[in-house]
Amino acid sequence: MRQLGEGSYGIIYQVQERATKKRFALKKIIAHDLDEVVAFQREFELVNSVDHTNIMKIFGICIRNLDMTTIAIYVLMEMALLDWDDEIRKHLDQRKAYKESELINILKQLVSALCFMQRNKISHRDIKPQNVLVFKHNIYKVADFGEAKEVKISKQLNTLRGTELYMSPILYDGLKQNKEDVRHNSFKSDVFSLGFCFIYAASLNFNIIYEVRDVKDMKKMETILHKHLKNKYTKKFVDLLLNMLEVDESSRFDFIELNRYLGEEFPDEEER
Secondary structure, eight states: OEEEEEOSSEEEEEEEOTTTOOEEEEEEEEESSHHHHHHHHHHHHHHHTOOOTTBOOEEEEEEEEOSSSOEEEEEEEOOOSEEHHHHHHHHHHTTOOOOHHHHHHHHHHHHHHHHHHHHTTEEOOOOOGGGEEEEGGGEEEEOOOTTOEEOOSOSEEEEOOSOGGGOOHHHHHHHHTTOSEEEEEHHHHHHHHHHHHHHHHHHTOTHHHHHHTTOOOHHHHHHHHHHHHTTTSOHHHHHHHHHHTOSSGGGSOOHHHHHHHHHHHSOOGGGO
């Protein structure tokens, strides 16, 4: 029906099933060899291997040879209203800060999904607002698993993955030093990336990320976060973000630990 935008690997269209008039998102990905096709198929197999309310659903894949060297992969997915980055920008345009309860609700949904993935030994490795989709009734879903990887033997991965701005400190330092392999805990790296997403959403300003990007001292990080957020959010919420942004990977939550912490420190109304 129309082009919606461009994802990390291709163009996304809105399409409609003729018989039911139901609408979907269709991602068109261009691959240039069979290795790329296999890589994309692996991504979608990983997504389809898990079933969670807050993980984007894929309904089907179609592969077509466009010519001798170009292959198109069409992926049929559920239709979102917009991505989280677009929603954050709308809040910024309207000068309407998120309520703390709204951010906690979003965080709980995403952590629930990523905790579920961790229990299934799958790490996302490219957490950013563009890879979170917003649906009706304030449902948020993790999407775009192009960098996702199954963690089989160890929680430690060597490969450098993730969008630079949202990288965890150990990966960011490795990138600056032109390292191809960095030993790290992929789930804890994703927690850090998610923390960056939330300080951006909470402040409605990229400046906070640029200020803390190279900070290694947690006291300094705490000072910066309180400077930007103290008038909008409780100390308890800011402390939660600081736990997610812990520079020392060994002291940072993974998603299972973070999910437990959220349940204990930020219980739902019916749990109180």
